[in-house]
Amino acid sequence: MSHKKIIMTGGGSAGHVTPNLALIPKLKEKGYQIEYIGSENGIERKIIQEENIPYYSISTGKLRRYFDLKNFTDPFKVVKGILEAKKIIKKVKPCLVFSKGGFVSVPVVIGAYLNGVPVVAHESDITPGLANKISSKYSKKICVTFPETLEHIKDNKGVLTGTPIRYELLQGSRLEGIRLCNFKSEKPIIMVIGGSLGSAIINETIRNSLKELLKNYNIIHICGNGNLDNKLTNVDGYRQFEYVKYELKHFLAASDYVISRAGANTIFELLALKKPNILIPLSAKASRGDQILNANSFKKNGFSIVIQEDDLNTEILLEEIKHLEKNKEIFVRTMKNSSLKNGTDAIIKVIESCLNEA
Structure with a gap:
């Protein structure tokens, strides 16, 4: 041996x-x-x-x-x-x-x-x-x-x-992230990520909410393979990617807020990076319900806002983003004090x- x-x-x-x-x-x-x-x-x-x-x-x-x-x-x-x-x-x-x-x-x-x-x-x-x-x-x-x-x-x-946690994820550069997205304005950045396969319902809700979102934010949208929307290619302040690898650390560094599925790896990365976040767990219809439990644990600890997939629509999304922005400092402080490392x-x-x- x-x-x-x-x-x-x-x-x-x-x-x-x-x-x-x-x-x-x-x-x-x-x-x-x-x-x-x-x-x-x-x-x-x-x-x-x-x-x-x-x-x-x-x-x-x-x-x-x-x-x-x-x-x-x-x-x-x-x-x-x-x-x-x-x-x-x-x-x-x-x-x-x-x-x-x-x-x-x-x-x-x-x-x-x-x-x-x-x-x-x-x-x-x-x-x-x-x-x-x-x-x-x-x-x-x-x-x-x-x-x-x-x-x-x-x-x-x-x-x-x-x-x-992958060490390199902690090595991102905010400036490089902004450069890769070619954002022209100083608006806060929201990154949206739907797991390695992407999420149709998250993609759709984000795109339906774009007009409102882009008034106040720049959006980085990682939408999963085959899920690009060609009509949105040149929209100012919106960047979509099917899948990112080396850019991910820079996008995370550049993001002020993250909207994500609730897979354990992803949410612990957000915790390590202290990113205020909204979690939209996979519904129990499409999984064994583990993401719902993960998300609820993070909500209970004060790390995340949670929207259940069945409740997701433009109105709720915009409302919770406002709530996240208003309480940003509290979320960051709670994550900093967490014993989960x-x-x-x-x-x-x-x-x-x-x-x-x-």
């Missing part, structure tokens, strides 16, 4: 990959080699290969809580994935597997367990997802983002660490303590 090699896993959405990206530079600094197991066609493959990290793909099936004909074929894919992962882990001989959840992680975690390799998992949301529920049986420790999550984790395995160091501590026990 290599004492300095860690296999990471996690995928299905960008949210199951970005925390791994935040940990990788710190782990490498400490002399660990990182390799990755993910799915054949998941978003994680592209993201990890761009970082020049050795990548192995395995067969994955989705575990659903609802009836679907694929429920009959997917268990075979999961079993196949376990055998493939077991074989890769046996060959690579890592000292530990770090799992970020998502369905691809289940075979990897079980494959590690069958090879006697310790597993540390990380759960971003308040209630553990199905993948992490299964993985927890095979994990030594589960790092959690929210204090509320600890009560859902059995056998004293839960450790409150927060979520890892960047989780990178805390997670690495958990990894190293598991290695010392192994």
